[in-house]
Amino acid sequence: MTTRTEIINILTKKTLGLTFVLSAAAFAYAQQKVNVTGNIVDKQNNPVPYASVTFSSKTNKIFSDAVLADEKGNYTLQLVPGNYDVTVEAIGFRKITSTKMIGGGSVGSISIEAENPGTVTPTKNIEGVTITAAAPKPYRVELDKKTYDPSTDLISKGGSLQDVLANVPSVSVDTDGTVSMRGSSNVRFLINGKPSALLGIDDGANALQSIPADQIEKIEVISNPSSKFEASGTAGILNIILKKNKRVGFNGSVTGSLGYLPTTSLNTNLSWRRNNLTWFLNGGGGYRESKGENNSDTWYNFPNADVPKESHQESTSENNGKNYNATTGFVYDFSDRTSVNASGTIRGFNSESNGNTFREEFFLSRNEFSERLDDGYGRNLALQGDFGLDHKFDDKGQNIALSLSLQRNKSNSNSVAREYISGVRDFVYEDENALVNDLSFKDLLAQNSLNRSIVGKADYELPIGEKSKLEAGYRLDINRNNYENDVNRQDQDNMTLTQLPLFTNTTDYKETFNAAYAQFKSKIGNFGYQLGLRNEYSVINIDYANLQGDKILKDKKYNNIFPSVYLSYDLGKDNQLLLNFSKRIDRPRSFFMVPYARYSNPRSVFEGNIDLDPSYVDSYEVGYSIQKRKLTINPTLYYRHSTDDTKMLSYRKDERENVVYTKPINLGTEDRYGLDFNFSYDPVSWLKLMGGLDLYGYKSEGTAQYDALDRDGNTVVRTRDFAGDGFSTRARLNTTFRIDKTFSVQLQGQYRGGEKTATTEQKPMYGMNLGASKTIWNGNGTFTFNIQDVFNTRNRTVKTFNEDLTSESYMKWMPRQFALSFTYRFRQGEKVEAPRRKKDINSNAGGDDDMPPM
Structure with a gap:
């Protein structure tokens, strides 16, 4: 019989197959019970x-x-x-x-x-008290969402939201921090049911890393949102619910971690609850370093004397970031039916980066070496204030929730890029190290952005009988983004800084949309249904100007109706068949509509598209759910049809120049279909299994035309065909087994299959994580150790091909990492499961078992 020691020794094997072996061995050991x-x-x-x-x-x-x-x-x-x-x-x-x-x-x-x-001493303002003897189920299926509880996830302890998302059903996290659902990265993030300054404007992976895993209570995966939610996010919505303590008296926890690559963090969750008042404070900070590697080979299809026929590039980068965040607030119960809440949030993220890019370019008559050194500095500060009023009209569930959120996010980014070029003629190589002594030019980039948002909501619920409920609401969003880009160049022969007018610009972007929804939910026997309708009216105003004299005023208006239908049928106890449909919208990100919004280096320019329109998606799902005490199985068949789909067009405007432009365009249609299978299984008390398998196909149709100058300087019209189809796979298996009542070990294996589109081909990727946890001091203290990417296999290899070029690139975002964390809990009183009022400060954002409001 396989022993637990033998199971642990198997850790020297590699990746996903190891996880399956360990799971089978652990199950065999359990047969003596x-x-x-x-x-x-x-x-x-x-x-x-x-x-x-x-x-x-x-x-x-x-x-x-x-x-x-x-x-x-x-x-x-x-x-x-x-x-x-x-x-x-x-x-x-x-x-x-x-x-x-x-x-x-x-x-x-x-x-x-x-x-x-x-x-027995009566307890005021408490409807029930619970003693918990077993760990919560990490995965639960509801009518319109899936809920993931990260409290049992050892691998993400001491980490960030990005680490937690890597284990969430139906969700994948790429090596560069890109989050996708079912193969699509058009995911909408919410914090407690609404857009939040915690996630910034457009700072991507940095924002995910600045939210500590220890502050997350649960994550709601809403793959096909109902009319109650805003219609943005064609791939779905991830609603991050932050922790709120439910115990009377003063309670809390503190978690500190230390790891490599150098990473440190210290986070705390505190609350004080007495009589009608609850106060809370969640906050912390940390430091993290990262290293990246990016190598590429490119072959050009239109070589001439001024454009290389091929090039080789090697890039390395080192980054460090410091983050801090704090949220504090209170809830006050005026009576059993009325409560008010208020909270304030501050989040800061400061980063420094150093990059080195070495490039070899082979022309028709010469070779050329260049080296680019980049030093970057970034500052991001976000502020948010939330206010709410909850009122219950009666004890039958009729209630109203009013909320107002004020948000401000300011981001400043400055970088200095030095480029050194050395030409070598007749294919005779000179000393490559000599080139660093000859500065060709220096670019100074400054990019600043300021976002101000107001979100007001009103949500009303009216029970009708014992099995029906009517919900209705209104939402107002006012978002204003200001972008300032300033690019200056200092040439070798002229030490004076000169502005580059093409990339120096200001943009004021304002979007206002009003939304109203109504939906009815009921059940007749074993048959349940929910019908919803949502209307959104959007007004966009763009004021753009740059030093070239361009002054553009653009106004756009959209009025759309978004229906949703949810059907369920109980096949038996804990067995349910689910069918749903919703219509969604993919609004362009604000900086996608800013011409020449991004400048990274002279050979790579991002163009915004001020005429970019939304794309629309019809989404269908058929699912089956079995939820037993030990077993949850949830296979789902899905199909999504997109129109005016947004694609990225990479092209050369002038074939006599080695400059590649990238811009978003509306193009044709896209169909995605597949099987999303998730499960959790606790075969014995000391073994927990959770996994997922996503088998999906995709098909795109569309043709783009653009003007370009050929090698003779003549204007030609070129055509880019985006038609293509393919099939891919993503898999995850998570195994947690308890050595004794205080010591547990967790293994997580991941696999992402290759994927090919009309212009790109991506190779498969796989990896494994390991975690272990030891509890001390009667449960008040916990040590956790984890290793991310145990075998250092996570990387991204992509081949790009079109009529301009063929390129193969390799990228590794982070090497293997490990961390040790310690959590100390101090607590008083009993746990309050259900306060008398309907909602508290976070539950109006989806923190309870009801669906979150808009």
């Missing part, structure tokens, strides 16, 4: 729901275990046969302990006695 059932009743033989039942082995503490009874007082678990002390605890009942001989089967009913009512 037997099933044990029983139920808890009171003296009148009535079931006692949610009692805590603890089995303490008299021979070996490692065999001890605990379980929580269900709503009918029944429980099931697996134990090694032997003598056990059985302790039963429940609110309002006396604690009892008895001895049982466990050999398998039922241990019968255990009767417990109610406490003397005179000795």
